[in-house]
Amino acid sequence: MPNLPSPSACESVVAVAHPAEERPAEPTVSVVIACYTEARWAGITAAVRSALEQDRRPLEVVVAVDHAPALLDRVRRAFPEVRVVPNTTSRGASGTRNAGARAARGDVVAFLDDDTRAARTWLTNLVRGLEETPGAVGVGGRVEADWPGGVVPRWFPPEFLWVVGASYEGMPTGRSEVRNVWSESMAVWREDFARVGGFRDGFGKLGAASSPEDTEFCIRAAAVTGRSWLYVPEAEIVHDVPAARASWSYFVRRCHSEGRGKAAMAALDQGSALGEERGHVLGAIPRGVWRDLRRFLRGDGWGLARAATAGVGLLAAASGYAVGRTGAVRAGA
Template sequence: MNTYMAPVSVVIPTHDERRWARLVATVRSVREQSPAPAKVVVAVDHNPELLARVRRELPGVTAVGNEHARGVSGTRNTGVAHTGTPVVALLDDDTVAHPGWLAGLVRPFADPRVVGTGGAIMPGWQRRPDWFPDALLWAVGASETGVSPIPATVRNVWSGSMAVRREVFTAVGGFRVGFGKVGGRSRPEDTELCLRMSRHTGGHWVHVPLARVDHSIPDGTVSLRYLLRRCYHEGRGKVEMSRLLGGRDSLSSEREYLRRTVPLAVGRDLAGAVRGTERHGLARAGTVVAGLAAAAAGGAVEWLSSSGTRTRRTP
């Protein structure tokens, strides 16, 4: 089996000084990777005080300010622009990489058809709500459970743990600025990027489950209100993404999720509740249904909004 040997950089976007302790832990976990990255870039989203602190307290790290509009998409693009390696890995500022994370992500790049890779994002709960279902782990930035440990070709990966072939990333313009996470607004900027990069070269993405990171989920940050709002924005984002990219293939994974994952999850929780083996099964099943309803509402709002815009523009 061929081994990828070229140098790799790591980009970490950040925006809030209240996340400083988690950012420091993220940087430490990257520095402990073997082989070590050629460069570590911390990209700061329009926060001069935080940028100054990174430069002052994290020696050996390249600190840069977002050169685009506010938001994580422009922040990541800025970070990648300040690297020069053929492959660049991206890691969120509230994650900690396991040993072997970077080596696992870059190994598939020995195949020139691979445009990018992604790893498993494990939920680092301080205290998981009893009503929270596995089927909605994506809403807190975590991977599904029960994934095979064998690398596999996938449609898309998540930007919280991602590596890209820099040449292709640059050719398509990187993440779509203005389409991503800004404040409480959230759009699937990583999925949209993956689809554009694959279409540009005809290449593919590889999911590497053993390239793991822990994503911190502090106690009290996940409420039912938060979850429904997150699902609503996801629904809006998927409809907007489909309009931007065109073609039914842009939502193929979402249709599979609705057709297989959701019925299995709801059925399992309901069966457990009926048998008495799952005390919170009914609540978890109800949460899945409520989350999908919120996503459907968001999708409908986005579809009606875009339809109205097209109507007004049509003479």
């Protein structure tokens, strides 16, 4: 069995979990934004403002700050209408989001990241999907990449847009039941979040290191509650892509890091949950490679670059997975 975190991690959020049929008719929503550095101040400001300007007004916006006292004070001064709380547990995205959820008072907790901006209808569509799907533990929305200068690099294969935290080619185009959604655009019933124990403390993004804490949380939440996740593409946000992440070298590093992160997740006895990744590797990516090769033969010189980049990305992810699995085996030994 997986080594699941104790529900006490979020026990202050709610005392008991109620059946889905007892959900409130008009649920209130707390929007939680996690942040950790003043270097992202412009992004934090944009994320907070987009949450405050939703067509469906949230009950509150909670900004959780990860062990950064100066940033904590700055957010409090800049946004007196926002609740600001510190993460006093383990550093990282998981602990910081959990701190925000513990402080939240809404029936639903919706998460944004500090480098995202939500469309005005984002919250309306997320909560509508949750209300209209009693069998859903939570929902997630579509993420558009905001590239430097608004231009997608011509060498970049769209099947790999997950590298920059955006919805990628191969994802559903309409509402669909999915294994997981992303924490940068996620809404979940607060009582279920508490019941599951929140994000796994100590597992996830910390500085340059990254593990798929949102995927791990979604898999665990579905297992504990017996309910599924819903992808709601009409709930849209924009994810900033800084210039440093629009490079080929970052693409390779991020693929390798993703492979290592999935190995770490598999080491939590969830290796059988990697079917989505295998399906993408065996389905959408080969289709994309053939598409770009055909375009190359029709005169699109960048088609060959995209096909080659996809191959390099697969190799980098596979090498990262191998390194991660080796490390996990040694740690277990």
